[in-house]
Amino acid sequence: MGGNLFDVIIIGGSYAGLSAAMALGRSLRNVLIIDGGKPCNAQTPYSHNFLTQDGKTPKEISNEATSQVKKYSSVEFYDGLAIKLLKTDSGFEVETQSGQRFKSKKLIIATGIKDIKPDISGFDECWGISVLHCPYCHGYEVKNEKTGIIGDGDFAFEFSKMISHWTKDLTLFTNGKSTLLEDQIKRLKEKNIYLDENEISSIEHINGKVENIIFKNGNQHPVKAIYAKVPFEQNLNISGDLGIEIAESGHIKTDAFYKTNVYGAYACGDSSSMMRSVANAVGSGNFAGAMVNKELIEEEF
Structure with a gap:
């Protein structure tokens, strides 16, 4: 120095x-x-x-x-x-x-x-690899893939609107009972964006690359990419x-x-x-x- x-x-x-x-x-x-x-x-x-x-x-x-x-x-x-x-x-x-x-x-x-990452097993290991924060940074690489969004409320509705530009195979996971308004749910349905209110247990992945979302009820949903705002x-x-x-x-x-x-x-x-x-x-x-x-x-x- x-x-x-x-x-x-x-x-x-x-x-x-x-x-x-x-x-x-x-x-x-x-x-x-x-x-x-x-x-x-x-x-x-x-x-x-x-x-x-x-x-x-x-x-x-x-x-x-x-x-x-x-x-x-x-x-x-x-x-x-x-x-x-x-x-x-x-x-x-x-x-x-x-x-x-x-x-x-x-x-x-x-x-x-x-x-501050959520208490979902596998989330941290996938963060920045296949669990993404920004479509402008990473959306092109997962375009048209089977994609999920973890979120709820007004933010989740607006984020779903944005991510639907990069892929039409899109599911919104609210990780529990949704707080979306009826009009928002109706609009998502019209755009073929599926709403899943099951509580998430973990993210199944290989070296940070997501394969399935696992729910607390034992069901699972295959995805190639997940967007989330933490x-x-x-x-x-x-x-x-x-x-x-x-x-x-x-x-x-x-x-x-x-x-x-x-x-x-x-x-x-x-x-x-x-x-x-x-x-x-x-x-x-x-x-x-x-x-x-x-x-x-x-x-x-």
């Missing part, structure tokens, strides 16, 4: 954080990236819908990005977890799990989010440590320039956006890095 004081500390060294670091490295800023090395898409086999990188593994993209960012000598990396963030008179202080402390004028939070939480106690505002959706609230309500603190990537994709993370990180540099220039001029 070149020292414990930086222009910018970036918490999170995945796509958004690396993109922000590149923008700042090219802006001659002293940057520290703190990353624990546990990306949320670690078991996702391929990344899609990202121009020039379509079909590469998440790890391939991340490794190439890291290699490119390391060419900028003013960017440093710290392998570890940030556990506490403090606002100081001159900027910010970050404490790591090992007890080290680093200071910076500005802070970028690019920590992503932590998925709840999530922030990876850091952002609001508690810094008083950063969290939106109703659970994401960090930012303005159009990725500024949070705390002066000097920015957020980008999955932690602050409902558009959960590699391309969006890279774009938001690039913009956030440029905005942080602009703020520093304004203060220094």
Whole structure:
């Protein structure tokens, strides 16, 4: 480490954080990236819908990005977890799990989010492989396949409407008594989307590739892909440590320039956006890095 004081500390060294670091490295800023090395898409086999990188593994993209960012000598990396963030008179202080402390004028939070998976055996093993969150990321690869959606209520109705564009062989599994409105059920039936209210026991799979949904009554339903939206939480106690505002959706609230309500603190990537994709993370990180540099220039001029 070149020292414990930086222009910018970036918490999170995945796509958004690396993109922000590149923008700042090219802006001659002293940057520290703190990353624990546990990306949320670690078991996702391929990344899609990202121009020039379509079909590469998440790890391939991340490794190439890291290699490119390391060419900028003013960017440093710290392998570890940030556990506490403090606002100081001159900027910010970050404490790591090992007890080290680093200071910076500005802070970028690019920590992503932590998925909270349901208590369904096999769900976790299939998550990101054949249990999917986004048709734009993975829908093409399972187009026209026998597909399921796990969900209920208004969300499930709207999600069924969307996924029916990629496949006509679609079943909505509410995992218990449905809360859908009569008009919604009627509309699904008209579109040949089957509704199954049986409670789910497990997902039968081979190496993360789903084969059947197994129900508590002993029945089963064959599928090749499942879509699900799971709840999530922030990876850091952002609001508690810094008083950063969290939106109703659970994401960090930012303005159009990725500024949070705390002066000097920015957020980008999955932690602050409902558009959960590699391309969006890279774009938001690039913009956030440029905005942080602009703020520093304004203060220094």
